[in-house]
Amino acid sequence: MSIHTILETKVKVAARSIFDAELPSVEFQPTRKDFEGDITVVVFPMLRVLKGNPVQIGEQLGAYLKDEVAEVSGYNVVKGFLNLVISDSFYLDFFNGIKDLSDFGLVKESAKDAIMVEYSSPNTNKPLHLGHIRNNLLGYSVAEILKASGKKVYKAQIINDRGIHICKSMLAWQRFGNGETPESTGLKGDKLVGNYYVAFDKAYKEEIAQMMADGVEEKVAVKEAPILLEAQEMLQKWETGDKEVVSLWKKMNGWVYKGFEETYKNMGVDFDKLYYESNTYLLGKDFVADGLKRGVFYKKDDGSVWIDLTDEGLDEKIVLRSDGTAVYMTQDIGTAIQRVKDYPDINGMVYTVGNEQDYHFKVLFLILKKLGFSWAEQLHHLSYGMVDLPSGKMKSREGTVVDADDLMVDMTATARELSEELGKLEEYSHEEKQVLYKMVGLGALKYYLLKVDPKKRILFNPEESVDFQGNTGPFIQYTYARIQSILRKAKDTNVDLSTPLEATEELHPKEKELIKQLQIFPETIQLAAAHYSPALIANYVYDLVKEFNSFYQQISILGETNEKQKVLRVQLSKKVSEVIESGFRLLGIDVPERM
RNA sequence: GGUGGCAUAGCUCAGCUGGAUAGAGCACCUGCCUUCUAAGCAGGCGGUCCUAGGUUCGAAUCCUAGUGCCAUCACCA
Structure with missing residues (x-):
């Protein structure tokens, strides 16, 4: 049971016993750093039910919770905010419970409820560019996030080959x-x-x-x-x-x-299924004919077929030309239906396509609903903003595109230059170095593109390139590598990680903060899945890493003389690195042993 | 013109269902490597949360109107 659930129940009981009132719900938030405490109960909303002074109510509730709830070890009230101090033992117990889980935060795939994620889907007349990179990374990452949230996922693309x-x-x-x-x-x-x-x-x-x-x-x-x-x-x-x-x-x-x-x-990136437009461009006409019969569509005098969506606040939209040939919409109707035929367990699809096609997908989804497909309720257009250059839009015909291959090579080269400057890789062979440069270069690029909310447009300046410091992929990879270094040393010095962590140890504030941050990893994955947003994962991992670096710099891990404390810190470091790794895997970014 | 999206520090971005003094990174300034990797840490500087109204005990967040930028509204894809 989560700490919030426990506290919610207890706060309600408290309200009943002290004020003889029924609280409909209780609002929590993490306590701000500048106040003492871990979890804050917001008293204001209770005033609708409990009459009185919020500070006094807070005091009374706080006293009750401290006495009656084992997890609450202290409290203070500031204005209408009741800050609760949660006991170290609670956090230690939690950490004990997850430290050996290899799949912490991930939910096992459930057999039903498969979802198809479409991304990439390029034209075959020109190479991929930076815009495609954003598309591919987003689609791939969202697919991985959905998997981690418990969905079965098919990755697909439709290649525009004709x-x-x-x-x-x-x-x-x-x-x-x-x-x-x-x-x-x-x-x-x-x-x-x-x-x-x-x-x-x-x-x-x-x-x-x-x-x-x-x-x-x-x-x-x-x-x-x-x-x-x-x-x-x-x-x-x-x-x-x-x-x-x-x-x-x-x-x-x-x-x-x-x-x-x-x-x-x-x-x-990879795909489970490739569709080719040359095979699917004729699909859809049958369903238009069927929909025409059922009155979903109507025919104009010239023979063209339309759907009237003015009731939905949209326009009329053509679904079949007067000469009987298909338009884009016709194909998309047909292809969607085909996919469910190919994979009958599909109950939902995600289309990773730029926001210039927002209207198209709105219409497509509406049509499929009107045609009566049950899965049509579960369609999502993963719409993302364009990647623009300082000079404006990328245009392949005018040669103003940032080529995907070139960019990856450039990023790798930048990573190499930086790395050689720092010169920390004497132990690595030439081949190992190449692998690392690519990992770091691509890590920088991927993180740069994924940390931004998908629906926002990205301005990419090739002159300034991508950062390797601060809120960046390499910064996070670096932290991972440092932890690996600690773990290697711990192993060399025979630190016994099987030593049980005891609830009697007093937690250092930095240790506690780390555990709190670890605690929200599972819900972050669910949130990211619900919002189709890799950015939420990126931001989470960044916060975790910032917290870890502060911990790392302020307190000694292997230098700690208290053996139990040392083991706890090594275990914590290990878990943090595992969460970095799984978080980054959801973004399609690899992590290095050294850098 | 209709519709949709976006607008937060000089720049790039966070800010979950409304909650405390709006947070990070970059840049700029100060400190910290004989101690686990300084691609790091600690601190400083920096804000009319586009504007004006409204709802609320409380609004960057919700509602209305306006401004700016982008997209879209084809028998194109």
């Missing part, structure tokens, strides 16, 4: 490529294909300029540039299954997938 965008790259390659391949150029496949996407845009713009010079109106030129018409023709050929086009499409997408795989591997 459409005009890839035809543009294909056409440009055909025209200007001279048979180039990743092998012949030494370029990563996604980079190579991306280059042709840019080449297409360049040629396209030149044609427009030429046409305008020849007196064609811009509006017309934009639509009728020959190279664009040719790309559209290519798309039609693709749709009819033209052998040559399909084979080129397969070849170039194959290059891209290989490139993506490498990027994903470096980023440390």
